[in-house]
Amino acid sequence: MEVMQQNLFYDRFDAIILEPKHFVLACHVNPDGDAIGSVLAMSEFLRAKGHEVKMVVANDFPGFLHWMPGAEDFLVFEQDAEGTKDAIAAADCIMMLDFNNLSRGGILHNEIGKTRCPRILVDHHRDPELDQFYCAYSETCVSSASEIVAEIILHYGMEYLTESIATNLLVGIMTDTGSFSHSIYHPRTMELCSILVGKSMPYTMIHQLVYDTMSENRLRLLGFSIDHRMEVLDAYSTAIIALSKSDLDKFNYQAGDTEGVVNYPLSMQKIKMSVLITERQDQIRFSFRSKGSFSVHELANKHFKGGGHNNAAGGTLTCSFEEAVEKLKSVLPEYQKMLNEAE
The missing domain is CATH 3.90.1640.10 (inorganic pyrophosphatase (n-terminal core))
Known part of the structure; x- marks a missing residue:
């Protein structure tokens, strides 16, 4: 300023x-x-x-x-x-x-x-x-x-x-x-x-x-998210974790239970962008994180009615859960070069 x-x-x-x-x-x-x-x-x-x-x-x-x-x-x-x-x-x-x-x-x-x-x-x-x-x-x-x-x-x-x-x-x-x-x-x-x-x-x-007050359900949701819902897309140096409403309900989801989940895939050396997709009652929410020079703000602002910061952003869509996941995957080729070359 x-x-x-x-x-x-x-x-x-x-x-x-x-x-x-x-x-x-x-x-x-x-x-x-x-x-x-x-x-x-x-x-x-x-x-x-x-x-x-x-x-x-x-x-x-x-x-x-x-x-x-x-x-x-x-x-x-x-x-x-x-x-x-x-x-x-x-x-x-x-x-x-x-x-x-x-x-x-x-x-x-x-x-x-x-x-x-x-x-x-x-x-x-x-x-x-x-x-x-x-x-x-x-x-x-x-x-x-x-x-x-x-x-x-x-x-x-x-x-x-x-x-x-x-x-x-x-x-x-x-x-x-x-x-x-x-x-x-x-x-x-x-x-x-x-x-x-x-x-x-x-x-x-x-x-x-x-950080040390997790419920058992929240911890089990974290394990489930990584073990069963994380998809690694090597061609785009990207990982996606997509959690449907039924996934969240299975672990008695409470506000804040997915806090920090999006950060875990970034601990992999090959991953430049991590995206958490969660299905809520009235919309699909996206949480974007990146490391290095790749700006998730630009992606979120252009395609997902959102924005935030270069390395952390959010967005929303009003569509089906399946459509939201496909929408994200459909825009990745546009950013493939930038993602793979990000430092």
Whole structure:
């Protein structure tokens, strides 16, 4: 983010937070650790500045994130539609974190779209719709939205960096980088984490609470996915894991149970792209991961109504499960040369 753009953000953000307001903080549908962590941290910071804050999300988040400080205060639209609508309608300002397009807010899209109050963007995804926002901190060369929130809070002083804020931000950065295995674009990410670790609950405990709380069903689903549903396409340096609704039902699927599954095929030296396809009630979801120079953002954006980052992206289709798998395979020849030559 250029200095001029950063200065403009703080000028406008300062003006917004000068007087007490009713803030609503929202994140994307199917929230992950970064979405939840960035919202929780920003919420606590704004409350410390004297504001009232409501945190809203379209659907519930994975159980391994429910322990996070303040997580019980989220309004979940699927569980309390009227309460969530009332909170959004009463907002003086809406802040969108970890998503830059209203369509990624899921069922919140319509409610936020009805409002006329200022909107603030804090996000790290590509192609933001900046004309929708009063001010925006949009930076793609960072690990996560949580990293941006850490910078914002530290801009106002270390006194705002409480143990709970530091803990929530560490969860966001840790999960969005796959435990610091990707999306580390510059040393500043690790510098910030060093500051956060000095203020948070013990890092080993944070890691354990996120990664070492699997149910037996989730672990068995992982084994099934690799042993029975992973297809390796050597000609395209690609691996596909496709899970139908009946596959998920067999293991009593809960939100978050497929978290991280897409990363496992990338541990093979010959694989440059891994794709997880999951069948849900109303759509087919795609999770794309790559290593090296191959951009899954371009593929997801062009063919699967999605996008994200160069090495991590998502997409959706409304078709049959079988059609979705065939659609993916049909576009691979277009990227064969780039995949095989990616470094």
